[in-house]
Amino acid sequence: MLNSPQIFTGLLSQLKEQTLQTPMDLKLLLRLARLYMKNSNYSEAERVYRKCIKNSPENAELMVEYAICLIKDSKYDDAEVELERALSIKPGMVQAFLTCASLYEKTGNTNKHISFMMLAANAAPENFDIRLSLAEQLRKYGDFTGAISQYDQILAFNPDQETACFSKGLILMKQEKLTEANQCFLRIINNNPSAFDAHFNLASCYYRQKKYALAINHFRISSRNKDLANRSLYLMAQCYSKRNDFDQAIVAMEKLIAVDDKNVSYQKALGEFYEGAGEYDMASDVYYDLTLLAPKRSEFWLKLAHCQIKTNNFQKAEKTLNKVFRVQPGHIEGHKVLAELYAAKHLYKEAIEEYQRILMLNENIGEIYLSLAKIYKEIDREVDEMEALNQAITNGKETVEALLRLGELERKHKLPTSLERFRRIKDLLPESDCAKEADYYLKHAA
Numbered sequence: 001m002l003n004s005p006q007i008f009t010g011l012l013s014q015l016k017e018q019t020l021q022t023p024m025d026l027k028l029l030l031r032l033a034r035l036y037m038k039n040s041n042y043s044e045a046e047r048v049y050r051k052c053i054k055n056s057p058e059n060a061e062l063m064v065e066y067a068i069c070l071i072k073d074s075k076y077d078d079a080e081v082e083l084e085r086a087l088s089i090k091p092g093m094v095q096a097f098l099t100c101a102s103l104y105e106k107t108g109n110t111n112k113h114i115s116f117m118m119l120a121a122n123a124a125p126e127n128f129d130i131r132l133s134l135a136e137q138l139r140k141y142g143d144f145t146g147a148i149s150q151y152d153q154i155l156a157f158n159p160d161q162e163t164a165c166f167s168k169g170l171i172l173m174k175q176e177k178l179t180e181a182n183q184c185f186l187r188i189i190n191n192n193p194s195a196f197d198a199h200f201n202l203a204s205c206y207y208r209q210k211k212y213a214l215a216i217n218h219f220r221i222s223s224r225n226k227d228l229a230n231r232s233l234y235l236m237a238q239c240y241s242k243r244n245d246f247d248q249a250i251v252a253m254e255k256l257i258a259v260d261d262k263n264v265s266y267q268k269a270l271g272e273f274y275e276g277a278g279e280y281d282m283a284s285d286v287y288y289d290l291t292l293l294a295p296k297r298s299e300f301w302l303k304l305a306h307c308q309i310k311t312n313n314f315q316k317a318e319k320t321l322n323k324v325f326r327v328q329p330g331h332i333e334g335h336k337v338l339a340e341l342y343a344a345k346h347l348y349k350e351a352i353e354e355y356q357r358i359l360m361l362n363e364n365i366g367e368i369y370l371s372l373a374k375i376y377k378e379i380d381r382e383v384d385e386m387e388a389l390n391q392a393i394t395n396g397k398e399t400v401e402a403l404l405r406l407g408e409l410e411r412k413h414k415l416p417t418s419l420e421r422f423r424r425i426k427d428l429l430p431e432s433d434c435a436k437e438a439d440y441y442l443k444h445a446a
Helices: 005-021 026-038 042-055 060-072 076-089 094-107 110-123 128-140 144-157 162-174 178-191 196-208 212-222 229-242 246-259 264-276 280-293 298-310 314-327 332-344 348-361 366-378 382-394 400-412 418-428 433-443
Strands: none
Touching (some): 042 060, 060 076, 060 094, 128 162, 144 162, 162 178, 178 196, 196 212, 196 229, 229 246, 229 264, 264 280, 280 298, 298 332, 314 332, 332 366, 348 366, 366 382, 382 400, 400 433, 418 433
């Protein structure tokens, strides 16, 4: 009602008249002051509050109200004086502590802001909202340890307080304490199975822990919430791909694309899933669409060329690469795909030269050494293959496949380092097929 100017004017006139008739009526004066403040007429509100305080000089509640008005009017020093007076009359007054906290938040005094929030929380331990607000402020300022301490105090008295549990879980996620974060979100879900945000965050924790099957279950539930549906489906598809279940990953991603077929991230993921499934024709179609959606992103042209090579469409791949090189002649990733094209056409000399040009620019690309090793294997240059594999492992590409092949070559050339390669495979992936082969070589080392 008070939002209407006519009603406000009429009520204001009525209150003015009544206060003139009974100037000592504190209730009428307060109503008038609050009406002024509600409509942002702070100077008049302050005038009336001063009159109220004059009539009731020991009224701490009045002083706090007056201070709130002064804060709204950016008269911070005056507000501080009023609050000090209020606390001298009522030393443990919760509302005065909260208003002090608000004042110091406005003036940027973080220490005093937090100190008064703590005083308010301790003065009213039964009021969880104050402690929750304190915890949120500590979290905002980056004091995660302090925030968790406040959340724990709330949860000690009210174990089912969902906001405290959820916020604590978010902090633990941020700190990479994922197992502890899981417990927070599971506690919420046990009490409220429809807490979709908790399902989403729990699934995100499982995803980061590489527990993809568990993550899928909770992403499936959180996808029922329209606000979380797209993110849940996207991450669920990623979980399927991590488990090499590309069929399910493709189905999930196609659902998203049916809703938003111009989303570059969705299309990119779909292309990658088709690649993972070995469906290079389908991947080519997706990457072609991406070159139309985002023509300036060279990565999609290169992915298209890569898929064209995989399907033996060499002429198309050359044309695609030429489009990249016209814009960026020295594009390293482009030259990698060009070397891949040469290798696919059995032009091994040209492929080796292309890879070596890349290494002249950056000699620490482990992936290039792996590609070189494959070519050397094709043309029976075992010494060069060993050197390339060594360089790949040194530069971060220590795959069990590379270790197994290097171990086999070193064993063939009677190099003692072969045993180290086989042992390393068993350390990295003890249950893999490569580990089984390595175990065979170790048993027959004599």
